[in-house]
Amino acid sequence: xxxxxxxxxxxxxxxxxxxxLDAGHTVTGLARSDAGAAALEAxxxxxQRGTLDDLDVLTRAARAADGVVHTGxxxxxxxxxxxxEQDRRAIEALGAGLEGTRKPLLVTAGVALIAPGRLATExxxxxxxSPSYPRASEHAAAALAARGIHASTVRLPPSVHGAGDHGFxxxxxxxxxxxxxxxxxxxxxxxxxxxxxxxxxxxxxLALERGxxxxxxxxxxxxxxxxxxxxxxxxxxxGVPRADLGAEExxxxxxWFAHFAGLDMAAASAWTREVLGWQPRxxxxxxxxxxxxxx
Numbered sequence: 001x002x003x004x005x006x007x008x009x010x011x012x013x014x015x016x017x018x019x020x021l022d023a024g025h026t027v028t029g030l031a032r033s034d035a036g037a038a039a040l041e042a043x044x045x046x047x048q049r050g051t052l053d054d055l056d057v058l059t060r061a062a063r064a065a066d067g068v069v070h071t072g073x074x075x076x077x078x079x080x081x082x083x084x085e086q087d088r089r090a091i092e093a094l095g096a097g098l099e100g101t102r103k104p105l106l107v108t109a110g111v112a113l114i115a116p117g118r119l120a121t122e123x124x125x126x127x128x129x130s131p132s133y134p135r136a137s138e139h140a141a142a143a144l145a146a147r148g149i150h151a152s153t154v155r156l157p158p159s160v161h162g163a164g165d166h167g168f169x170x171x172x173x174x175x176x177x178x179x180x181x182x183x184x185x186x187x188x189x190x191x192x193x194x195x196x197x198x199x200x201x202x203x204x205x206l207a208l209e210r211g212x213x214x215x216x217x218x219x220x221x222x223x224x225x226x227x228x229x230x231x232x233x234x235x236x237x238x239g240v241p242r243a244d245l246g247a248e249e250x251x252x253x254x255x256w257f258a259h260f261a262g263l264d265m266a267a268a269s270a271w272t273r274e275v276l277g278w279q280p281r282x283x284x285x286x287x288x289x290x291x292x293x294x295x
Contacts, residue, residue: 005027005029011165013069015162018043028046048061052072069204070105070108071108091137092140095149104150104211105144108155111157111267145214151214157222161288162198164197176231176234176235176240177238182238183243185258192227192285193223203272206278211276
């Protein structure tokens with residue numbers, strides 16, 4: 001299968017590219033820079049130069065492929081609404097290239113906010129689009145599926161971890177270094193789901209090869225790791241205390257990240273494991289964080 005991958009040089013996307021190539025697929029990755037293009041070529045992938053704003057490029061590349069994996073997203077949270085609109089347009093452009101075919105499109109979303117206080121499952125609908133949460137990835141995929149396009153969704157947990165991680169856990173570590181304390185919101189009982197990046201990449205490959213129209217897959221290994229357990233590892237590694245912070249203190253410590261740090265974001269993946277025959281093989285979240293790669 002010839003697969004077009006957006007976000008192909010990112011933390012998750014690059015693992016997807018490697019997984020697909022190792023499984024014998026041909027990959028074309030979207031690259032916006034010379035460095036990104038060189039990295040893809042070094043992996044053995046083809047290169048499509050462009051960005052998520054180049055909608056005609058996305059449509060043509062999707063049309064030329066046998067399947068598409070969309071992992072690209074601009075994670076500059078100061079422009080979140082703008083980036084969500086860019087993502088929606090990109091998904092529509094990719095779908096336009098696949099219209100009238102049975103070629104699969106996998107769109108990336110997340111488990112956060114889907115079911116606070118309980119394990120989110122694949123049957124739970126996506127978070128409604130609103131001014132406070134403008135990301136429309138799943139809704140865009142569902143709209144394509146309603147038009148007969150073979151679109152489905154892979155939901156990622158708040159921590160996709162492994163060497164090279166530059167997401168939320170490294171942010172917590174940086175804050176602990178800066179402030180001299182590894183903090184939790186409240187008593188830290190809120191939970192984060194997690195998955196190793198290589199395990200997540202296998203979910204994408206299996207869903208591409210075996211997936212169903214309109215399905216939602218959970219790339220989740222650890223269903224829910226308490227925030228205080230993550231903070232305990234960080235505190236021990238850095239030799240700083242752990243602190244349980246109230247709302248006002250948490251706002252001062254975490255800044256814009258305070259609300260997210262206090263969310264309960266646990267999720268199950270039993271259905272995904274059953275239908276795709278997927279079992280996580282990588283380290284769990286706490287074991288991975290408690291390693292030299294993070295410190």
